[in-house]
Amino acid sequence: MGRADGGESMAETLSTFSLKPGDAAPEFELPAADGALQSLTGARGEKGTLVFFACNHCPYVVMLADAIASIANDLADKGIATVAISSNDVENYPQDSPELMASFAKEHGWEFPYLYDESQDVAKAYGAACTPDFFLFDSVGNLYYAGQFDDSRPKNGRQPDGADLMAAVADMLAGRSAPERQLPSSGCNIKWKPGNEPAYFG
Template sequence: MSETLSTFSLKPGDGAPDFNLPAPDGTMHSLGEVAGSAGLLVVFACNHCPYVIHLAEILGDIERDYRDQGLKVVAISSNDIEKYPQDAPELMEKFAAESRWDFPYLYDATQEVAKAYGAACTPDFFLFDKERRLFYAGQMDDTRPRSGQKPDGSDLKSAIESMLAGKQAISHPRPSSGCNIKWIPGNEPSYFG
């Protein structure tokens, strides 16, 4: 399992790139529909990545902890499903249910949304404020799948708390780490490699 770090191509203050993506049941979800009154956490994820599996349940807990404060969460899978059929949309609903995700889990078949966000790995976290401006892009916490430590979401929760309290974001967050997004051959972004 090789670890990839996020590229951080979106900078603090950048606007959230728009999208309109399907859930596994075919219903479409746009950025405007999934954003909360206080902010939006966009997570690039997939079903098979050990890093996503390691953090999946606490991600559901974080969404439940902050939803009443107006923060919404959306997960997006952008992996090449021809080479990685375990990430296919028909399996996403089951993964989300097992992970106790009560938020949309969408499929980016063209990988254009992942490119627009500069997503590099799964999971990759992008926290936007109520104006849909990037507040935080970084790791959830210091734990890793083989660390033997249970994830606590400390870095991400600290960023959410700061955003909701109107404080400044930390200036040099640790990048997300995980498995690289599985790009469709010939579709790799310029920042990959």
């Protein structure tokens, strides 16, 4: 697994795929920037739910943010809800604070919940390793796809279109088996609090 250096490095961290297709989505109840609590159960869509880990400052998230907003609207029309979660250590990375999460979401047109995982327990439960890290669950809450949004990267010149994620969505809605080839998400490592790094990190 690659590892970013903890700062603004463009080195990539790859998702660890701790959850496997068919695993149940770990439940959570987390606050949004305004303090309102949102549970996974309350956020689920009729046809599925996309949970992804994000933050405000990561170049990979910034690059995808507008495309994610557009695709989340498309998913909503298909009955699939979207939830974003930030688990970064805001003491050492204040640019990811909940107050700035609200303005980031507004700037990029995120109309779905953007929640703050202060304890970092939810990130650990999902096996999230990087920002962004995507997890698509089916209508009964079982993991269908854990993988990259698409093959765009900040330095490769490709425009984000969500091709990999949307192909998985199409297969899921068509009742096909989960794709065997699921390329891991790439991004900056989640900024773990000192001493709180999970066993799968590093």
